[in-house]
Every structure is written in C-alpha cells, then in structure tokens.
Amino acid sequence: MPIQSLNPATGQLLRSFDALTPEQLESKLALAAQAAVTYPLEPLGQRAFWMRRLAIQLENDADDLAALMTAEMGKTLRSARAEVLKCAAGCRYYAANADSFLAPEPIESEHAQSYVRYDPLGVVLAVMPWNFPLWQVFRFLAPALMAGNIGLLKHASNVPQCALAIEALVRRAGFPRGVFQTLLIEARQVEAVLADKRVAAVTVTGSEAAGRAIAAQAGWLIKKSVLELGGSDPFIVLPSADLDAAVTNAVQARLINNGQSCIAAKRFLVHTAIYDEFETRFVAAMQATVVGDPMRETTELGPMAMPSAVSALVTQVQAAVAAGGRLLCGGRPGFGENAVDTSAVPGCFFPPTVIAGVPRDAAVAKEETFGPLAMLFRVEDVEDAIELANDTPFGLGASCWTNDPEEQERLAEGIQAGCVFFNAPVASDPRLPFGGIKHSGYGRELSSAGMREFLNAKTVVVEGVASPADQPSLFEHPEPEPLPAMAPPMEPFLERDPDLLPLRSHSIFGRSRGSE
Numbered sequence: 001m002p003i004q005s006l007n008p009a010t011g012q013l014l015r016s017f018d019a020l021t022p023e024q025l026e027s028k029l030a031l032a033a034q035a036a037v038t039y040p041l042e043p044l045g046q047r048a049f050w051m052r053r054l055a056i057q058l059e060n061d062a063d064d065l066a067a068l069m070t071a072e073m074g075k076t077l078r079s080a081r082a083e084v085l086k087c088a089a090g091c092r093y094y095a096a097n098a099d100s101f102l103a104p105e106p107i108e109s110e111h112a113q114s115y116v117r118y119d120p121l122g123v124v125l126a127v128m129p130w131n132f133p134l135w136q137v138f139r140f141l142a143p144a145l146m147a148g149n150i151g152l153l154k155h156a157s158n159v160p161q162c163a164l165a166i167e168a169l170v171r172r173a174g175f176p177r178g179v180f181q182t183l184l185i186e187a188r189q190v191e192a193v194l195a196d197k198r199v200a201a202v203t204v205t206g207s208e209a210a211g212r213a214i215a216a217q218a219g220w221l222i223k224k225s226v227l228e229l230g231g232s233d234p235f236i237v238l239p240s241a242d243l244d245a246a247v248t249n250a251v252q253a254r255l256i257n258n259g260q261s262c263i264a265a266k267r268f269l270v271h272t273a274i275y276d277e278f279e280t281r282f283v284a285a286m287q288a289t290v291v292g293d294p295m296r297e298t299t300e301l302g303p304m305a306m307p308s309a310v311s312a313l314v315t316q317v318q319a320a321v322a323a324g325g326r327l328l329c330g331g332r333p334g335f336g337e338n339a340v341d342t343s344a345v346p347g348c349f350f351p352p353t354v355i356a357g358v359p360r361d362a363a364v365a366k367e368e369t370f371g372p373l374a375m376l377f378r379v380e381d382v383e384d385a386i387e388l389a390n391d392t393p394f395g396l397g398a399s400c401w402t403n404d405p406e407e408q409e410r411l412a413e414g415i416q417a418g419c420v421f422f423n424a425p426v427a428s429d430p431r432l433p434f435g436g437i438k439h440s441g442y443g444r445e446l447s448s449a450g451m452r453e454f455l456n457a458k459t460v461v462v463e464g465v466a467s468p469a470d471q472p473s474l475f476e477h478p479e480p481e482p483l484p485a486m487a488p489p490m491e492p493f494l495e496r497d498p499d500l501l502p503l504r505s506h507s508i509f510g511r512s513r514g515s516e
C-alpha cells in the first residue's frame with residue numbers, strides 16, 4: 001500500500017509520502033538505541049512531567065487532531081474529538097500511576113533480602129492500525145514511555161499524518177530525542193526492523209494475518225510480542241434485560257467508529273422470548289442512523305476508511321444471504337436512506353445493515369465483520385448463548401444484557417473472551433486490562449498488566465544487607481510543578497532543544513486555522 005492520506009469521504013488525495021530509505025531508517029534505529037541507554041536514567045518524576053505535558057498538548061490541539069483523523073480515515077469528528085481526549089486521559093493515568101506499577105516488590109524468602117524490580121526492555125516496535133489512529137498508539141505509548149521504554153511506530157499506511165503528528169506531540173511535550181519516532185515505512189520493511197538487534201520487542205494491533213506473521217518472526221527471534229487482533233464479539237440479550245437500553249446500546253455498539261472497531265458488537269444473540277421485539281426495534285433504530293459527511297456534528301455513521309473495506313462487506317452480505325440469511329435493511333454500498341450529504345463519495349459509504357437467520361455453521365457467521373453489518377441469532381437459553389458466543393475463532397469481548405445475577409455469573413465464567421461487560425457495551429479503559437484470547441491475540445494492554453508486558457521482572461536476591469524498605473525510592477526525584485490545564489506554549493523546551501518545533505510548523509495540519 002502506498003503511504004498516503006486519502007480522504008475516504010471525498011476521494012481527495014491529501015498527501016503522499018516516500019518510504020524511508022535504508023539510510024534514513026538506520027539513523028532512526030541508531031537514535032532509538034542511543035535513547036534506550038539514556039532515557040531510562042531520567043527520573044520517573046521527570047517522565048511523568050513530560051507525560052502530563054503531552055496530555056495538555058492533546059487537550060489543547062484536540063480540534064486539529066480530530067479533524068486530521070476524520071480527514072485521513074473518515075471517523076466522525078465527534079468521535080475523533082473524544083478519541084483525542086481519551087489519549088490525554090491515558091497519559092494522565094500512567095503519569096499518576098507509574099510509580100506504583102514500577103515500584104520494586106519485596107518478597108519474603110530465606111534470604112536477607114529478595115525482591116522484584118521492573119526494568120524496561122528497550123526499543124519496542126509498535127505496528128498499529130488505522131481505525132483509532134491516535135488511541136491505538138497512545139494505548140502503547142503512555143505506559144511504554146513511563147516505563148522507560150523507547151517507541152518506534154509503524155503506523156498504517158493510510159494515516160501517515162496522524163503518525164507524524166504523534167511524534168511531533170511527543171517531542172513538543174519535551175521528551176528527549178529518539179524516545180518516540182514514527183517510521184514511515186512499508187509493510188515489507190517491518191521484517192528488517194524487527195530483526196534488528198537494537199529492537200527488543202514488538203506490539204501489534206491489527207489483522208489476524210499481520211499478527212500471525214509478525215508474531216511468528218518475533219517467536220523465531222525470541223523477542224517478546226503482544227498481539228491485539230480481531231474480534232467477532234457477541235452481544236447477548238436475555239429476557240431480564242432492559243430492552244430499551246439493550247436496543248439503544250446494540251446500535252451504538254455495532255456502529256461505533258463507523259463499525260470499524262475490534263470490540264464492536266458483531267453478532268447479536270437474542271433469547272427467543274424477546275427476539276421478535278428486539279429484531280423489529282433494532283432494525284428500525286439502525287435504519288434511523290444519520291449517514292454522511294463525517295465532519296458534520298450530526299452525522300452518526302461516516303464512510304468506511306477505504307474502498308476495500310466496502311468490498312469486504314459486500315462479499316460478506318452476499319455470503320450471508322447465499323447461506324440463507326434474511327436481509328432486513330441496508331446491504332448495498334451507498335448512503336442508505338438517511339444521508340445528510342450525498343456530495344461525498346458513495347464508493348466508501350455502506351449503510352447500517354442487518355441480516356437475520358444466517359445458519360450458525362456458515363463460515364460468514366464466525367468471521368469478523370468490520371463495518372456496519374449486524375447479524376442476528378435466536379438463542380434458547382443462557383447455555384445456548386454461551387455455546388454460540390464461543391463458536392468463533394476469536395475471543396476478544398462480550399456484552400451481555402441480563403439483570404439475573406446467576407446468569408451473569410454463568411456468562412462471566414463460560415464466555416471465552418478477554419472481557420465480559422454486563423448491561424454495558426465493551427469499551428477499553430486505561431484502568432482495566434484490555435486484550436483477547438484465541439485468535440484475538442495474547443498479552444494485555446492498559447492498566448498495570450499492559451505496562452508490565454514490556455518490562456523485565458528482574459528477581460534480586462541479596463544476602464546480609466538492608467531491607468528493600470531502605471532502598472532509594474524510584475520516585476525520589478522532586479515532582480515538577482503540574483502545569484495549569486491550559487498551558488502556554490512550551491518555550492523552555494524550545495530553548496533546550498532547537499529541533500523542537502511547535503506542532504503546526506511541522507506542516508502536519510497544512511494551513512493553520514487562522515490562515516484559512
């Protein structure tokens with residue numbers, strides 16, 4: 001895929017980039033390796049200070065960053081703004097909690113002293129997808145940088161300007177050179193980067209195919225990998241549920257991010273006692289969705305990120321109908337009935353689509369559907385729901401709607417997934433571990449679990465000296481004064497490093513708002 005921004009709502013080519021030459025790539029790897037030696041020596045309080053400045057930058061630039069994401073991959077502006085603020089919250093969370101996550105853990109043994117300390121692994125390659133162009137990266141970046149690791153980002157080829165913006169934000173926040181760099185490289189160059197001995201580990205969020213290939217190489221190289229791959233999450237509705245809430249949330253859980261989220265609800269498993277009513281109300285609510293220009297505040301469903309995403313949906317609809325499914329709404333590329341702006345490119349739009357009655361053993365019933373395509377299934381009871389929920393290669397999340405505590409306990413135990421949410425849609429949260437099992441991947445992101453994936457839990461045993469309580473605290477460096485919420489520009493950092501330029505002068509946003 002060429003490295004280029006192409007607005008999927010208009011078809012307009014925004015910018016193209018050349019991939020790094022081998023020489024350029026080498027100098028970035030050398031810089032990362034150098035940073036891996038010096039950056040972990042920065043006191044944790046200093047790292048937290050930079051991380052909070054990064055949060056402030058995100059908050060201050062939220063509108064520009066949101067517009068950039070919407071232009072590059074079509075998510076609605078409203079959701080893009082929320083995504084930027086979620087990144088800021090992630091930065092603040094790790095700035096506040098890294099000291100406790102990284103604190104040495106004393107362990108009682110027959111030795112005078114024994115404890116575990118958590119040391120960074122070094123340079124971590126992050127291969128990231130386009131669907132949440134900022135959040136997917138910050139979910140890795142915030143814990144990694146707080147832990148003293150170094151980040152190299154290979155972002156999806158269709159969001160290069162977001163990738164460059166993230167690097168610029170990190171630099172402008174004051175983090176030293178080389179701590180986080182974007183590599184504008186093609187997919188085929190990833191193998192060489194991962195093989196480089198200066199790279200210690202890799203994290204991949206993306207397709208099963210990409211995860212499989214990279215993890216196979218990482219395994220052979222004996223490098224740590226974390227995989228966050230696809231999902232075919234069930235949304236289970238049982239008779240004790242509040243049906244109004246279930247229907248409203250079912251629509252949102254399917255259409256989140258234009259339907260392009262690994263944790264979007266994809267298969268709707270509804271108890272036979274309430275099935276007919278749910279189907280009628282769900283289809284009506286899906287049809288009422290406002291489709292169109294993602295820059296409009298009122299739009300609820302924007303375009304797919306690229307034409308191939310539309311073709312994949314067309315193929316899946318055809319397979320579902322051929323297998324015996326009933327098409328209840330949507331199903332053909334275009335805006336559907338509720339478009340607000342038909343001047344956009346119909347090629348990348350796909351309307352809310354519902355199919356019922358697909359046989360459970362049809363291949364398409366077990367696949368991930370990455371767009372606004374929902375499949376409805378009738379289930380007899382909680383055991384039937386669990387069996388069908390688990391009948392896919394994936395195991396990412398599940399959203400279950402029931403107010404019966406026994407059913408909740410049985411579902412929490414029986415569902416094969418990295419998380420189960422009751423009476424709420426599945427969502428990631430910096431405080432909670434996030435990740436999957438089966439073909440959805442392995443390892444966890446977020447919370448202390450996510451930070452520890454790229455740490456060396458080093459056992460230390462000492463005979464005949466002081467106890468761990470007497471060891472110097474990791475947080476001994478005096479905490480810098482927190483900045484006010486609306487921070488002035490970062491002049492002190494500009495003076496300290498002449499390469500550190502204000503975000504707009506990196507040409508990330510083209511013309512600034514003031515010049516329009």
Ligand SMILES: O=CCCC(=O)O
Nearest residue numbers: 131132261262263428
């Ligand atoms: O595509 C996966 C969802 C990412 C998230 O919400 O953290």
